[in-house]
Amino acid sequence: MTGPSNRPLALLGGKPGFETPLHVGRPNVGDRQRFFQSLEQTFDDRWFTNDGPLNRAFEAAIAEEVGARHCITVANGTLALQLLVRALGLTGEVILPSFTFISSATALSWEGLTPVFCEISPETHMIDADHAETLISAPTSAIMGVHLWGGFCDARALEDLGRRKGLPVIYDGAHSLGTKLAGLGAGQFGTATILSFHATKIVNAFEGGAIVTDDPALAERLSLMRNFGFTGPDSVVTLGINAKMNEVSAAMGLNTLGKVGTAIAVNEDRLARYRDALDPLPHLHLMKDPPAGVRPNRHYLVAEVDASGPLDRNQLLAVLEAEGVLARRYFYPGCHRSAPYALERGRAPLPATEALCERIIQFPTGETVSHEDIDRIGELLQAAYAQHRAISARVARDGAKPVA
Ligand code: T4K
Numbered sequence: 001m002t003g004p005s006n007r008p009l010a011l012l013g014g015k016p017g018f019e020t021p022l023h024v025g026r027p028n029v030g031d032r033q034r035f036f037q038s039l040e041q042t043f044d045d046r047w048f049t050n051d052g053p054l055n056r057a058f059e060a061a062i063a064e065e066v067g068a069r070h071c072i073t074v075a076n077g078t079l080a081l082q083l084l085v086r087a088l089g090l091t092g093e094v095i096l097p098s099f100t101f102i103s104s105a106t107a108l109s110w111e112g113l114t115p116v117f118c119e120i121s122p123e124t125h126m127i128d129a130d131h132a133e134t135l136i137s138a139p140t141s142a143i144m145g146v147h148l149w150g151g152f153c154d155a156r157a158l159e160d161l162g163r164r165k166g167l168p169v170i171y172d173g174a175h176s177l178g179t180k181l182a183g184l185g186a187g188q189f190g191t192a193t194i195l196s197f198h199a200t201k202i203v204n205a206f207e208g209g210a211i212v213t214d215d216p217a218l219a220e221r222l223s224l225m226r227n228f229g230f231t232g233p234d235s236v237v238t239l240g241i242n243a244k245m246n247e248v249s250a251a252m253g254l255n256t257l258g259k260v261g262t263a264i265a266v267n268e269d270r271l272a273r274y275r276d277a278l279d280p281l282p283h284l285h286l287m288k289d290p291p292a293g294v295r296p297n298r299h300y301l302v303a304e305v306d307a308s309g310p311l312d313r314n315q316l317l318a319v320l321e322a323e324g325v326l327a328r329r330y331f332y333p334g335c336h337r338s339a340p341y342a343l344e345r346g347r348a349p350l351p352a353t354e355a356l357c358e359r360i361i362q363f364p365t366g367e368t369v370s371h372e373d374i375d376r377i378g379e380l381l382q383a384a385y386a387q388h389r390a391i392s393a394r395v396a397r398d399g400a401k402p403v404a
Helices: 033-046 053-066 075-088 102-110 129-134 155-164 216-224 247-255 260-278 311-324 351-359 370-388 387-398
Strands: 072-073 094-097 114-118 142-145 170-171 191-197 209-213 230-232 284-286 302-303 360-365
Touching: 033 247, 053 072, 053 191, 053 209, 053 247, 072 075, 072 216, 075 102, 075 170, 075 191, 075 209, 075 216, 094 102, 102 114, 102 142, 102 370, 114 370, 129 155, 142 155, 155 170, 209 216, 247 260, 260 284, 260 302, 260 370, 302 351, 311 360, 311 370, 351 360, 370 387
Parallel strands: 094 114, 094 142, 142 170, 170 191
Antiparallel strands: 072 209, 191 209, 284 302, 302 360
16 A cells, blocks of 8 residues: 555655755745836836835835834845944944854954854744843944844843843844734834845845834935945945845835735745644654744744654755755854854854754745645655655665755
8 A cells, every 4th residue: 555654755766756846935926017017117217226216115115014214225135234234333243143044144244243153042043132141242242133934033132131231232134024023023123124135035126135224324324335425426425335226126025025915824824734744743843833922924934853753854855855845954054163153263152053953944835835735745754754764774875965
């Protein structure tokens, strides 16, 4: 009898479950017609970049969505962070979690700051404010929380810490469009928050980013800095750079922002299906729901592989990759163990971060993933656990080849 458990797996010589690979981070397309229509005007006007009408409309719409007074669009989220720390005049060290995308740290280093890596809560995967407090010293100039997976980090604890220590709190909110904490958007916390509109984000502008803040002077500095420091023709008043968002990106941003509610509903629907599909698997746990009061956008489908189970995370990634399911292990190995920082001495180990890096797995979700796809992923995983001995032997012989 054949059933999910004895299905022939591609890693063991069977036919892959998916002819066309399934990706984590497939872009949302939004309303194609609206996108192309809005560009007709751009072509008619021949105004392609430099604070164009679509950029202004996108800035207003983002500011409203996240509840901030000001939004300054830029070319990507990494540049947003670089400009922000420069505009704030930060010096010395900035404390942030190691468990984040590498550019949260490298953007700081690029601006001459030293990232000091702190621990996370194993429950939320986000910054541990108590550990952050132990790392504050004379050179510390700011604390940066990172809102991961479409949830919120413990902003209240961080801001309490910032107040007590007289330090600004900033946020990397690259994942946080559409997320709410007690009805408040990401723009209602800290000195400022950076956003990303990379293709893989819930609201995408192909590439893009923004800084949101309530501080008018900071907003003014940032908008000068992103446009070479010009206040008018021939008048450069500050050191600037070209960090502008173009009109095509702003059109895509407006288009996908208009569909953010639908995108969240689709993500919720896929999560419900994954709950059923993964339910028979005792060693694979979907991430717990966020604390009460948080409305997540569910843009990442995050699970943890139980270390006491018969297969480890890398073996599961190898099984899935062979089947055409390109699951990921964000943010392995953790910034502190990535090449730019791995050789630094004298830093405390980060055991919670390192343990999570070995367990974490993200599955494909969103509008390009169907219920049938999710059911099939569940069956493939059941088959993998049922055939764990053959898989372990295969991997021991030829190596697990997890995606980067
Ligand atoms: N802070 C945090 C917490 C972040 O997560 C990020 C970015 C940033 C800051 C910086 O923001 P940006 O400067 O990027 O605006 C991807 C994204 O490139 C990156 O934006 C994102 N975080 C990170 C979590 O994921 P990679 O290196 O994994 O990208 P890549 O090329 O492997 O693509 C990811 C998956 O998406 C693949 O399975 C393929 C799929 N994909 C990708 C693109 C670009 C598509 O299906 N279509 C596409 O067009 O970093």
